[in-house]
Amino acid sequence: MRIHLTCFAWKHPDGTHIPSTDLRITSIAGILQIHNVTRADAGKYTCQVFHPSRGTEFEEISALLNVQPGVPRISPILLTAPQTVRARLDTTAVMECLVEGGRDIKLYWNYTTTGEIKTPSNGRLLKVGNSNLVISQVMESDAGGYTCTGEARGWCRHSAPLHTRKVWVGTTATKLLLLLLTTATTTTTTTTTTTTSYYYYYYYYYYYSTATLTATTTTTTTRLLLLLRLRLRLRRLLRLGLRRRGLLRLGLRLLLRLLLLLLLRLLLRRLLRLLLLRLLLLLLLLLLLPRLLIPLLLLLLLLLLLLLLLLLLLLLLLLLPLLLLPLLLLLLLLLLLLLLLLLLLLLLLLCYYYYYYYYYYYYYYYYYYYYYYYYYYYYGY
Numbered sequence: 001m002r003i004h005l006t007c008f009a010w011k012h013p014d015g016t017h018i019p020s021t022d023l024r025i026t027s028i029a030g031i032l033q034i035h036n037v038t039r040a041d042a043g044k045y046t047c048q049v050f051h052p053s054r055g056t057e058f059e060e061i062s063a064l065l066n067v068q069p070g071v072p073r074i075s076p077i078l079l080t081a082p083q084t085v086r087a088r089l090d091t092t093a094v095m096e097c098l099v100e101g102g103r104d105i106k107l108y109w110n111y112t113t114t115g116e117i118k119t120p121s122n123g124r125l126l127k128v129g130n131s132n133l134v135i136s137q138v139m140e141s142d143a144g145g146y147t148c149t150g151e152a153r154g155w156c157r158h159s160a161p162l163h164t165r166k167v168w169v170g171t172t173a174t175k176l177l178l179l180l181l182t183t184a185t186t187t188t189t190t191t192t193t194t195t196t197s198y199y200y201y202y203y204y205y206y207y208y209s210t211a212t213l214t215a216t217t218t219t220t221t222t223r224l225l226l227l228l229r230l231r232l233r234l235r236r237l238l239r240l241g242l243r244r245r246g247l248l249r250l251g252l253r254l255l256l257r258l259l260l261l262l263l264l265r266l267l268l269r270r271l272l273r274l275l276l277l278r279l280l281l282l283l284l285l286l287l288l289l290p291r292l293l294i295p296l297l298l299l300l301l302l303l304l305l306l307l308l309l310l311l312l313l314l315l316l317l318l319l320l321p322l323l324l325l326p327l328l329l330l331l332l333l334l335l336l337l338l339l340l341l342l343l344l345l346l347l348l349l350l351c352y353y354y355y356y357y358y359y360y361y362y363y364y365y366y367y368y369y370y371y372y373y374y375y376y377y378y379y380g381y
Helices: 172-183 195-208 221-241 245-288 288-317 325-381
Strands: 002-008 023-026 031-035 044-049 060-063 077-080 085-088 093-095 099-100 108-111 116-118 125-126 132-135 144-151 155-167 187-189 216-218
Touching: 085 093, 288 325
Parallel strands: 085 155
Antiparallel strands: 002 031, 023 031, 044 060, 077 099, 093 132, 108 116, 108 144, 125 132, 144 155, 187 216
């Protein structure tokens, strides 16, 4: 901060002349300039005027300097300028304007309609704090340019337009989509009304305005719940409007998720059906052919024993190549005996199985013959 006093010879309040070498307090062409004023600079400054024809006579004029402490005034600086705002009817719009410039700064909001500047005085327009302008229940008349003005020692101004948009109710395509969703569920006509039928009735009445409708109850399934949830999401999207790409992408994502869920359910059902069919076939085989399993298991056991014996022979041949021949012959004889025993056991089992099966067949045939004879004896046919 600088102070200008016009004179040709200045004296300090302590009575001394101000030297010309002082850089902070300078006197140029009768103008006294004090840079970076402090409290010590306060006092009475005297200006002496000399005239060469009058000798030592002079005239003097004094000026009093008062220094008051306080916060320095700073010109306002615009930190956040208002941006273009797009709002739908009957919604809330917010205009932001952040200005920095000290404590005594004042912020004004003006908006222009038909070229005339008006200050917001309606109850729908509120100024939150010292920066934001909130417009509730936006109308078409609120569209226009809004100006944010900050005043302190200096001033700064910035303006931004507000665009309004009418409510988008829906088109024929959305009606067809909702009709497809409603007809995809299985419904039965009754005299009672449930929560799901209320939603169905509400959508049908909303798009066609027909009061004469029969109450319907819908079976509560997972597919129905998914369709109802998607229907509610679509209705919200219709209310908000699909003019933004983000909302359109959200709708497409919801549709894709629903399709994926339906496909996964179909695949899981088919897989479960195939697995159940395979298990049923195995159970039938086990129940119908129990006697064939025993010989098969015995054969498998024999094969395993043979493999073990062959492995033992290979180990002996590899680890003991220099053994005597009698030992090898004994081992071979033992192996042959074991094989013969296994074959005998297998023959015995087969004979037992054949005998048991034949006896069972004969007994069943005899029982059937006896039952037929008994039936013929009592009933005559």
